[in-house]
Amino acid sequence: MKDKREIVIGLLGLGTVGSQVYHALTEKGDALSEKTGFTYRIKRILVRNPDKARQAKPPRELFVTQANEILEDPEIKLVIEVLGGLQPAAAHIEKALEHGKSVVTANKGVMATHGEKLLMLASKHNADLFFEASVAGAIPILRPLQESMATDRILQIVGIVNGTTNFILSQMTHEGKTYEEALKEAQKLGYAEPDPTFDVTGMDAAYKIAILASLAFGHYAKGEEVLHEGIQGISSLDILHAKELGYRIKLIAKAQCEKDGLSLLVAPTLIPPNHPLYNVEGPYNAILVRGERLGDIMFYGQGAGGVPTSTAIVSDVVHAAKNIVLGTSGKSIPKLDNPISLRSPESLLSRFYLRIQVEDRPGTLASIAQVFAEEEASFSAVLQRENTARLTDILFLTHTVREGSLQRALLRVRKLPSVKEISAIFRVES
Numbered sequence: 001m002k003d004k005r006e007i008v009i010g011l012l013g014l015g016t017v018g019s020q021v022y023h024a025l026t027e028k029g030d031a032l033s034e035k036t037g038f039t040y041r042i043k044r045i046l047v048r049n050p051d052k053a054r055q056a057k058p059p060r061e062l063f064v065t066q067a068n069e070i071l072e073d074p075e076i077k078l079v080i081e082v083l084g085g086l087q088p089a090a091a092h093i094e095k096a097l098e099h100g101k102s103v104v105t106a107n108k109g110v111m112a113t114h115g116e117k118l119l120m121l122a123s124k125h126n127a128d129l130f131f132e133a134s135v136a137g138a139i140p141i142l143r144p145l146q147e148s149m150a151t152d153r154i155l156q157i158v159g160i161v162n163g164t165t166n167f168i169l170s171q172m173t174h175e176g177k178t179y180e181e182a183l184k185e186a187q188k189l190g191y192a193e194p195d196p197t198f199d200v201t202g203m204d205a206a207y208k209i210a211i212l213a214s215l216a217f218g219h220y221a222k223g224e225e226v227l228h229e230g231i232q233g234i235s236s237l238d239i240l241h242a243k244e245l246g247y248r249i250k251l252i253a254k255a256q257c258e259k260d261g262l263s264l265l266v267a268p269t270l271i272p273p274n275h276p277l278y279n280v281e282g283p284y285n286a287i288l289v290r291g292e293r294l295g296d297i298m299f300y301g302q303g304a305g306g307v308p309t310s311t312a313i314v315s316d317v318v319h320a321a322k323n324i325v326l327g328t329s330g331k332s333i334p335k336l337d338n339p340i341s342l343r344s345p346e347s348l349l350s351r352f353y354l355r356i357q358v359e360d361r362p363g364t365l366a367s368i369a370q371v372f373a374e375e376e377a378s379f380s381a382v383l384q385r386e387n388t389a390r391l392t393d394i395l396f397l398t399h400t401v402r403e404g405s406l407q408r409a410l411l412r413v414r415k416l417p418s419v420k421e422i423s424a425i426f427r428v429e430s
Ligand code: NAP
Pocket: 012, 013, 014, 015, 016, 017, 018, 046, 047, 048, 049, 050, 052, 081, 082, 083, 084, 085, 087, 088, 106, 107, 108, 133, 134, 137, 190, 191, 192, 193, 194, 303, 304, 305, 306, 309
Protein backbone atom coordinates (compact mmCIF):
# COMPACT_ATOMS: atom_id res chain seq x y z
CA MET A 1 0.00 0.00 0.00
CA LYS A 2 1.22 3.52 -0.82
CA ASP A 3 2.39 5.57 2.15
CA LYS A 4 -0.30 8.20 2.66
CA ARG A 5 2.29 10.38 4.32
CA GLU A 6 4.43 10.64 1.19
CA ILE A 7 3.87 14.03 -0.43
CA VAL A 8 4.55 13.98 -4.16
CA ILE A 9 5.77 17.35 -5.37
CA GLY A 10 6.17 19.17 -8.68
CA LEU A 11 8.80 21.92 -8.61
CA LEU A 12 8.41 24.83 -11.05
CA GLY A 13 11.86 26.42 -11.40
CA LEU A 14 15.36 25.41 -10.33
CA GLY A 15 17.23 28.73 -10.09
CA THR A 16 18.61 30.51 -7.02
CA VAL A 17 15.64 29.62 -4.80
CA GLY A 18 14.52 26.40 -6.52
CA SER A 19 17.99 24.84 -6.14
CA GLN A 20 17.92 25.41 -2.38
CA VAL A 21 14.37 24.06 -2.09
CA TYR A 22 15.51 20.95 -3.97
CA HIS A 23 18.47 20.60 -1.59
CA ALA A 24 16.25 21.00 1.52
CA LEU A 25 13.73 18.40 0.33
CA THR A 26 16.23 15.81 -0.95
CA GLU A 27 19.72 15.83 0.62
CA LYS A 28 18.23 17.23 3.85
CA GLY A 29 14.94 15.39 3.34
CA ASP A 30 15.53 12.66 5.93
CA ALA A 31 16.01 15.14 8.76
CA LEU A 32 12.90 17.02 7.64
CA SER A 33 10.87 13.80 7.46
CA GLU A 34 11.96 12.86 10.93
CA LYS A 35 10.89 16.22 12.28
CA THR A 36 7.59 16.49 10.44
CA GLY A 37 6.44 12.90 10.00
CA PHE A 38 5.99 13.17 6.22
CA THR A 39 8.25 12.14 3.36
CA TYR A 40 8.70 14.48 0.42
CA ARG A 41 9.33 13.26 -3.12
CA ILE A 42 10.05 15.67 -5.96
CA LYS A 43 8.70 13.88 -9.02
CA ARG A 44 9.20 16.50 -11.75
CA ILE A 45 11.04 19.83 -12.16
CA LEU A 46 10.10 22.44 -14.76
CA VAL A 47 12.93 24.50 -16.27
CA ARG A 48 13.53 26.31 -19.55
CA ASN A 49 16.80 24.58 -20.32
CA PRO A 50 17.55 21.17 -18.72
CA ASP A 51 21.16 21.30 -19.99
CA LYS A 52 22.06 24.49 -18.12
CA ALA A 53 24.78 24.20 -15.46
CA ARG A 54 23.15 24.80 -12.08
CA GLN A 55 23.78 24.52 -8.34
CA ALA A 56 21.39 21.59 -7.78
CA LYS A 57 22.00 18.39 -9.75
CA PRO A 58 18.80 16.32 -9.82
CA PRO A 59 18.64 13.18 -11.98
CA ARG A 60 18.18 14.17 -15.63
CA GLU A 61 14.86 12.27 -15.91
CA LEU A 62 13.19 14.64 -13.40
CA PHE A 63 13.43 17.63 -15.76
CA VAL A 64 10.49 18.67 -17.93
CA THR A 65 10.04 21.71 -20.13
CA GLN A 66 6.24 21.43 -20.44
CA ALA A 67 4.37 22.60 -17.33
CA ASN A 68 1.42 20.25 -18.03
CA GLU A 69 3.58 17.25 -17.21
CA ILE A 70 3.37 18.55 -13.63
CA LEU A 71 0.05 20.39 -13.57
CA GLU A 72 -1.94 17.45 -15.04
CA ASP A 73 -0.18 14.65 -13.16
CA PRO A 74 -2.73 13.22 -10.67
CA GLU A 75 0.00 11.78 -8.45
CA ILE A 76 1.44 15.26 -7.77
CA LYS A 77 -0.46 16.80 -4.85
CA LEU A 78 1.72 19.83 -4.19
CA VAL A 79 3.27 22.34 -6.59
CA ILE A 80 6.08 24.71 -5.59
CA GLU A 81 6.32 27.75 -7.88
CA VAL A 82 9.71 29.49 -7.98
CA LEU A 83 9.80 30.66 -11.60
CA GLY A 84 9.46 34.41 -11.03
CA GLY A 85 7.65 36.93 -13.27
CA LEU A 86 3.88 37.29 -13.65
CA GLN A 87 3.36 34.91 -16.56
CA PRO A 88 3.40 31.99 -17.07
CA ALA A 89 3.75 31.68 -13.26
CA ALA A 90 0.20 32.93 -12.53
CA ALA A 91 -1.35 30.70 -15.20
CA HIS A 92 0.50 27.65 -13.85
CA ILE A 93 -0.65 28.36 -10.27
CA GLU A 94 -4.22 28.75 -11.52
CA LYS A 95 -4.11 25.46 -13.37
CA ALA A 96 -2.54 23.60 -10.43
CA LEU A 97 -5.31 24.86 -8.12
CA GLU A 98 -8.01 23.93 -10.64
CA HIS A 99 -6.60 20.40 -10.53
CA GLY A 100 -6.97 20.43 -6.73
CA LYS A 101 -3.23 20.66 -6.05
CA SER A 102 -1.99 22.82 -3.20
CA VAL A 103 0.54 25.48 -4.20
CA VAL A 104 3.45 27.09 -2.37
CA THR A 105 4.87 30.17 -4.08
CA ALA A 106 7.58 32.79 -3.48
CA ASN A 107 6.09 35.04 -6.13
CA LYS A 108 5.06 38.41 -4.67
CA GLY A 109 4.26 39.82 -8.12
CA VAL A 110 1.66 37.12 -8.72
CA MET A 111 0.19 37.38 -5.20
CA ALA A 112 -0.04 41.20 -5.29
CA THR A 113 -1.61 41.15 -8.75
CA HIS A 114 -3.78 38.02 -9.01
CA GLY A 115 -3.77 36.89 -5.36
CA GLU A 116 -7.43 37.55 -4.56
CA LYS A 117 -8.68 35.49 -7.49
CA LEU A 118 -6.17 32.69 -6.87
CA LEU A 119 -7.04 32.45 -3.17
CA MET A 120 -10.75 32.12 -4.03
CA LEU A 121 -9.88 29.46 -6.57
CA ALA A 122 -7.86 27.59 -3.95
CA SER A 123 -10.79 27.63 -1.56
CA LYS A 124 -13.19 26.43 -4.29
CA HIS A 125 -10.96 23.44 -5.10
CA ASN A 126 -10.08 22.57 -1.47
CA ALA A 127 -6.44 23.37 -2.04
CA ASP A 128 -3.99 25.55 -0.14
CA LEU A 129 -2.16 28.53 -1.60
CA PHE A 130 0.68 29.53 0.73
CA PHE A 131 3.12 32.38 0.07
CA GLU A 132 5.23 33.01 3.20
CA ALA A 133 8.41 33.24 1.09
CA SER A 134 6.99 36.06 -1.03
CA VAL A 135 7.69 38.62 1.72
CA ALA A 136 10.96 39.14 3.58
CA GLY A 137 12.79 35.89 2.74
CA ALA A 138 13.45 33.80 5.86
CA ILE A 139 11.34 35.91 8.23
CA PRO A 140 8.10 34.26 9.30
CA ILE A 141 5.76 37.24 8.97
CA LEU A 142 2.61 36.27 7.06
CA ARG A 143 1.54 33.46 9.38
CA PRO A 144 2.22 35.51 12.58
CA LEU A 145 0.22 38.39 11.08
CA GLN A 146 -2.75 36.11 10.34
CA GLU A 147 -2.57 33.89 13.39
CA SER A 148 -0.46 35.14 16.31
CA MET A 149 -1.61 38.75 15.96
CA ALA A 150 -5.20 37.96 15.00
CA THR A 151 -6.54 39.16 18.34
CA ASP A 152 -5.28 42.71 17.88
CA ARG A 153 -6.16 45.53 15.48
CA ILE A 154 -3.10 46.36 13.41
CA LEU A 155 -2.53 50.07 12.95
CA GLN A 156 0.68 50.31 10.98
CA ILE A 157 3.37 48.26 9.28
CA VAL A 158 6.70 49.86 8.45
CA GLY A 159 9.67 47.93 7.18
CA ILE A 160 12.67 47.25 5.03
CA VAL A 161 11.39 44.50 2.77
CA ASN A 162 13.83 44.46 -0.13
CA GLY A 163 17.22 42.88 0.50
CA THR A 164 18.82 44.00 -2.76
CA THR A 165 18.21 47.72 -2.25
CA ASN A 166 19.12 47.55 1.43
CA PHE A 167 22.37 45.79 0.45
CA ILE A 168 23.10 48.45 -2.20
CA LEU A 169 22.44 51.33 0.21
CA SER A 170 24.59 49.69 2.91
CA GLN A 171 27.45 49.24 0.44
CA MET A 172 27.16 52.88 -0.68
CA THR A 173 26.93 54.15 2.92
CA HIS A 174 29.62 52.09 4.63
CA GLU A 175 31.95 50.82 1.87
CA GLY A 176 31.87 53.83 -0.45
CA LYS A 177 30.76 51.58 -3.37
CA THR A 178 28.97 53.07 -6.36
CA TYR A 179 25.37 52.16 -7.07
CA GLU A 180 26.42 50.09 -10.12
CA GLU A 181 29.12 48.14 -8.24
CA ALA A 182 26.75 47.34 -5.37
CA LEU A 183 23.94 46.21 -7.71
CA LYS A 184 26.29 43.86 -9.57
CA GLU A 185 27.38 42.34 -6.25
CA ALA A 186 23.74 41.88 -5.13
CA GLN A 187 23.00 40.04 -8.38
CA LYS A 188 26.06 37.83 -7.94
CA LEU A 189 24.95 36.92 -4.40
CA GLY A 190 21.47 35.88 -5.63
CA TYR A 191 19.55 38.66 -3.82
CA ALA A 192 18.15 40.41 -6.90
CA GLU A 193 15.04 39.48 -8.83
CA PRO A 194 15.47 37.74 -12.22
CA ASP A 195 14.83 41.29 -13.55
CA PRO A 196 16.50 43.63 -10.98
CA THR A 197 14.50 46.62 -12.25
CA PHE A 198 11.77 45.40 -9.90
CA ASP A 199 14.12 45.78 -6.92
CA VAL A 200 15.62 49.18 -7.68
CA THR A 201 12.38 50.89 -8.76
CA GLY A 202 10.68 49.90 -5.50
CA MET A 203 8.15 47.65 -7.30
CA ASP A 204 9.27 44.50 -5.45
CA ALA A 205 8.79 46.30 -2.12
CA ALA A 206 5.42 47.64 -3.37
CA TYR A 207 4.25 44.07 -4.04
CA LYS A 208 5.39 43.03 -0.56
CA ILE A 209 3.76 45.88 1.36
CA ALA A 210 0.55 45.25 -0.62
CA ILE A 211 0.60 41.61 0.56
CA LEU A 212 1.32 42.63 4.17
CA ALA A 213 -1.43 45.26 4.11
CA SER A 214 -3.92 42.81 2.59
CA LEU A 215 -3.39 40.33 5.42
CA ALA A 216 -3.12 42.95 8.18
CA PHE A 217 -6.17 45.00 7.21
CA GLY A 218 -8.31 42.34 5.48
CA HIS A 219 -8.57 44.41 2.31
CA TYR A 220 -6.98 43.08 -0.88
CA ALA A 221 -4.46 45.67 -2.08
CA LYS A 222 -2.63 45.36 -5.37
CA GLY A 223 1.06 46.19 -5.81
CA GLU A 224 0.20 48.65 -8.56
CA GLU A 225 -1.89 50.68 -6.07
CA VAL A 226 1.17 51.40 -3.93
CA LEU A 227 2.76 54.80 -4.44
CA HIS A 228 6.39 53.81 -4.96
CA GLU A 229 9.77 55.40 -5.58
CA GLY A 230 13.04 53.52 -6.06
CA ILE A 231 16.63 54.10 -5.10
CA GLN A 232 18.04 55.10 -8.50
CA GLY A 233 17.82 58.81 -7.62
CA ILE A 234 19.92 58.51 -4.45
CA SER A 235 23.37 60.02 -4.95
CA SER A 236 26.47 59.45 -2.83
CA LEU A 237 26.18 63.14 -1.97
CA ASP A 238 22.75 62.65 -0.34
CA ILE A 239 24.00 59.61 1.56
CA LEU A 240 26.83 61.76 2.87
CA HIS A 241 24.55 64.69 3.76
CA ALA A 242 22.13 62.32 5.52
CA LYS A 243 25.07 60.90 7.51
CA GLU A 244 26.18 64.41 8.51
CA LEU A 245 22.66 65.18 9.68
CA GLY A 246 22.73 61.95 11.74
CA TYR A 247 20.51 59.81 9.47
CA ARG A 248 20.79 56.79 7.15
CA ILE A 249 18.84 56.48 3.92
CA LYS A 250 16.78 53.28 3.62
CA LEU A 251 14.09 52.12 1.21
CA ILE A 252 11.06 52.01 3.50
CA ALA A 253 7.71 50.36 2.85
CA LYS A 254 4.79 51.59 4.91
CA ALA A 255 1.11 50.72 5.28
CA GLN A 256 -1.09 52.65 7.65
CA CYS A 257 -4.79 52.24 8.30
CA GLU A 258 -6.58 55.25 9.74
CA LYS A 259 -10.14 56.56 9.91
CA ASP A 260 -9.81 58.25 6.53
CA GLY A 261 -8.42 55.18 4.76
CA LEU A 262 -5.38 53.12 3.97
CA SER A 263 -2.07 54.62 2.86
CA LEU A 264 0.51 52.50 1.04
CA LEU A 265 3.95 53.83 0.28
CA VAL A 266 7.45 52.73 -0.71
CA ALA A 267 10.07 55.47 -0.69
CA PRO A 268 13.72 56.20 0.15
CA THR A 269 13.57 57.65 3.65
CA LEU A 270 16.00 59.20 6.14
CA ILE A 271 16.00 57.10 9.32
CA PRO A 272 17.20 58.57 12.64
CA PRO A 273 19.59 56.60 14.92
CA ASN A 274 16.96 55.89 17.58
CA HIS A 275 14.65 54.19 15.05
CA PRO A 276 14.50 50.34 15.14
CA LEU A 277 15.20 50.17 11.38
CA TYR A 278 18.38 52.32 11.54
CA ASN A 279 20.78 49.38 12.06
CA VAL A 280 19.19 46.99 9.56
CA GLU A 281 21.96 46.50 7.00
CA GLY A 282 22.91 44.40 3.98
CA PRO A 283 20.38 41.85 2.72
CA TYR A 284 18.60 41.84 6.09
CA ASN A 285 14.95 42.85 6.29
CA ALA A 286 12.96 44.07 9.27
CA ILE A 287 9.27 44.69 9.72
CA LEU A 288 7.84 46.72 12.56
CA VAL A 289 4.17 45.95 13.20
CA ARG A 290 2.18 48.25 15.45
CA GLY A 291 -0.88 46.73 17.08
CA GLU A 292 -3.48 48.68 19.03
CA ARG A 293 -2.89 46.67 22.22
CA LEU A 294 0.34 44.78 21.45
CA GLY A 295 2.30 47.94 20.73
CA ASP A 296 5.36 47.47 18.50
CA ILE A 297 6.62 44.06 17.41
CA MET A 298 9.73 43.81 15.26
CA PHE A 299 10.51 40.93 12.88
CA TYR A 300 14.12 40.74 11.69
CA GLY A 301 16.13 38.34 9.51
CA GLN A 302 17.67 37.58 6.14
CA GLY A 303 15.38 38.99 3.47
CA ALA A 304 16.88 37.63 0.28
CA GLY A 305 19.00 34.81 -1.10
CA GLY A 306 18.36 31.18 -1.98
CA VAL A 307 18.92 29.56 1.42
CA PRO A 308 16.86 31.96 3.59
CA THR A 309 14.00 31.96 1.08
CA SER A 310 13.97 28.18 0.81
CA THR A 311 13.39 27.91 4.60
CA ALA A 312 10.15 29.88 4.27
CA ILE A 313 9.07 27.73 1.33
CA VAL A 314 9.79 24.50 3.18
CA SER A 315 7.80 25.73 6.19
CA ASP A 316 4.82 26.26 3.85
CA VAL A 317 5.40 22.84 2.31
CA VAL A 318 5.16 21.26 5.77
CA HIS A 319 1.89 23.12 6.51
CA ALA A 320 0.44 22.15 3.15
CA ALA A 321 1.55 18.51 3.63
CA LYS A 322 -0.23 18.32 6.96
CA ASN A 323 -3.45 19.64 5.43
CA ILE A 324 -3.20 17.20 2.51
CA VAL A 325 -2.82 14.25 4.87
CA LEU A 326 -5.60 15.46 7.20
CA GLY A 327 -7.88 16.39 4.30
CA THR A 328 -8.13 19.99 5.51
CA SER A 329 -6.56 21.82 2.54
CA GLY A 330 -8.17 25.10 1.50
CA LYS A 331 -9.80 25.76 4.88
CA SER A 332 -7.67 28.71 5.97
CA ILE A 333 -8.02 31.19 3.11
CA PRO A 334 -7.63 34.79 4.42
CA LYS A 335 -10.62 37.14 4.32
CA LEU A 336 -9.80 40.09 2.05
CA ASP A 337 -13.11 41.88 1.49
CA ASN A 338 -12.95 44.61 4.14
CA PRO A 339 -14.12 47.77 2.32
CA ILE A 340 -11.38 50.36 2.98
CA SER A 341 -10.59 53.24 0.64
CA LEU A 342 -7.07 54.17 -0.37
CA ARG A 343 -5.88 57.62 0.68
CA SER A 344 -4.71 60.03 -2.01
CA PRO A 345 -0.96 60.78 -2.07
CA GLU A 346 -1.60 64.53 -1.51
CA SER A 347 -3.24 63.85 1.84
CA LEU A 348 -0.29 61.91 3.31
CA LEU A 349 1.73 63.49 6.09
CA SER A 350 5.50 63.27 6.37
CA ARG A 351 8.67 65.12 7.16
CA PHE A 352 10.99 65.75 4.20
CA TYR A 353 14.68 66.24 3.36
CA LEU A 354 15.27 68.63 0.45
CA ARG A 355 18.47 69.53 -1.38
CA ILE A 356 18.02 72.65 -3.44
CA GLN A 357 20.72 74.09 -5.70
CA VAL A 358 20.70 77.89 -5.71
CA GLU A 359 22.72 80.91 -6.76
CA ASP A 360 24.54 82.09 -3.66
CA ARG A 361 23.25 85.66 -3.45
CA PRO A 362 21.40 87.82 -0.92
CA GLY A 363 17.72 87.06 -0.42
CA THR A 364 17.77 83.50 -1.87
CA LEU A 365 17.09 81.71 1.41
CA ALA A 366 14.50 84.30 2.45
CA SER A 367 12.59 83.88 -0.83
CA ILE A 368 12.45 80.07 -0.41
CA ALA A 369 11.39 80.38 3.24
CA GLN A 370 8.64 82.81 2.23
CA VAL A 371 7.11 80.36 -0.27
CA PHE A 372 7.19 77.50 2.24
CA ALA A 373 5.59 79.66 4.93
CA GLU A 374 2.77 80.60 2.55
CA GLU A 375 2.12 76.91 1.82
CA GLU A 376 2.14 76.09 5.57
CA ALA A 377 5.35 74.07 5.46
CA SER A 378 8.03 74.86 8.02
CA PHE A 379 11.65 73.82 8.47
CA SER A 380 13.21 72.03 11.41
CA ALA A 381 16.76 72.45 10.06
CA VAL A 382 18.50 74.42 7.31
CA LEU A 383 22.12 73.86 6.33
CA GLN A 384 24.35 75.73 3.89
CA ARG A 385 28.09 75.08 3.77
CA GLU A 386 30.53 78.00 3.51
CA ASN A 387 31.56 78.12 -0.11
CA THR A 388 32.99 80.52 -2.70
CA ALA A 389 31.34 79.05 -5.82
CA ARG A 390 28.47 80.81 -7.55
CA LEU A 391 26.15 77.82 -7.11
CA THR A 392 25.61 76.08 -3.80
CA ASP A 393 23.34 73.46 -2.21
CA ILE A 394 21.03 74.27 0.68
CA LEU A 395 19.70 71.34 2.72
CA PHE A 396 16.33 71.55 4.44
CA LEU A 397 14.58 69.23 6.87
CA THR A 398 10.90 70.05 7.18
CA HIS A 399 8.51 69.55 10.05
CA THR A 400 5.57 67.25 9.31
CA VAL A 401 3.71 68.57 6.30
CA ARG A 402 0.93 67.41 3.99
CA GLU A 403 2.47 66.07 0.78
CA GLY A 404 0.10 68.24 -1.30
CA SER A 405 1.35 71.42 0.46
CA LEU A 406 4.97 70.40 -0.06
CA GLN A 407 4.43 69.75 -3.77
CA ARG A 408 2.70 73.13 -4.19
CA ALA A 409 5.60 74.85 -2.40
CA LEU A 410 8.18 73.06 -4.56
CA LEU A 411 6.35 73.99 -7.75
CA ARG A 412 6.68 77.67 -6.75
CA VAL A 413 10.27 77.36 -5.45
CA ARG A 414 11.37 75.88 -8.79
CA LYS A 415 10.28 79.11 -10.48
CA LEU A 416 12.29 81.44 -8.20
CA PRO A 417 15.05 83.17 -10.25
CA SER A 418 17.87 82.17 -7.89
CA VAL A 419 16.85 78.49 -7.71
CA LYS A 420 18.69 76.24 -10.22
CA GLU A 421 17.11 72.89 -9.34
CA ILE A 422 15.45 70.81 -6.65
CA SER A 423 18.16 68.12 -6.55
CA ALA A 424 16.68 65.69 -4.03
CA ILE A 425 13.43 65.10 -2.12
CA PHE A 426 13.28 62.26 0.41
CA ARG A 427 10.98 61.51 3.29
CA VAL A 428 12.21 61.56 6.90
CA GLU A 429 10.92 59.02 9.43
CA SER A 430 10.37 60.36 12.92
P1 NAP B 1 15.97 32.47 -10.98
O1 NAP B 1 17.26 32.19 -10.33
O2 NAP B 1 15.94 33.31 -12.21
O3 NAP B 1 15.28 31.05 -11.31
C1 NAP B 1 14.11 30.93 -12.07
C2 NAP B 1 13.94 29.47 -12.48
O4 NAP B 1 12.70 29.31 -13.16
C3 NAP B 1 15.01 28.94 -13.44
O5 NAP B 1 15.33 27.60 -13.11
C4 NAP B 1 14.34 28.98 -14.82
O6 NAP B 1 14.75 27.96 -15.71
C5 NAP B 1 12.90 28.74 -14.45
N1 NAP B 1 11.98 29.41 -15.36
C6 NAP B 1 11.69 30.74 -15.44
N2 NAP B 1 10.76 30.98 -16.37
C7 NAP B 1 10.43 29.77 -16.89
C8 NAP B 1 9.51 29.35 -17.88
N3 NAP B 1 8.75 30.22 -18.55
N4 NAP B 1 9.42 28.02 -18.15
C9 NAP B 1 10.18 27.12 -17.50
N5 NAP B 1 11.07 27.47 -16.52
C10 NAP B 1 11.19 28.77 -16.24
O7 NAP B 1 14.96 33.16 -9.95
P2 NAP B 1 15.00 33.09 -8.34
O8 NAP B 1 15.90 34.14 -7.81
O9 NAP B 1 15.19 31.68 -7.92
O10 NAP B 1 13.53 33.59 -7.98
C11 NAP B 1 12.42 32.72 -8.15
C12 NAP B 1 11.21 33.29 -7.42
O11 NAP B 1 11.50 33.42 -6.04
C13 NAP B 1 10.78 34.70 -7.88
O12 NAP B 1 9.37 34.78 -7.84
C14 NAP B 1 11.37 35.62 -6.84
O13 NAP B 1 10.63 36.82 -6.69
C15 NAP B 1 11.22 34.75 -5.60
N6 NAP B 1 12.12 35.10 -4.53
C16 NAP B 1 13.46 35.18 -4.76
C17 NAP B 1 14.32 35.48 -3.72
C18 NAP B 1 15.80 35.60 -3.92
O14 NAP B 1 16.47 36.01 -2.98
N7 NAP B 1 16.34 35.24 -5.07
C19 NAP B 1 13.79 35.68 -2.43
C20 NAP B 1 12.40 35.60 -2.23
C21 NAP B 1 11.59 35.30 -3.28
P3 NAP B 1 16.24 27.86 -16.28
O15 NAP B 1 17.09 27.53 -15.07
O16 NAP B 1 16.24 26.76 -17.27
O17 NAP B 1 16.56 29.21 -16.84
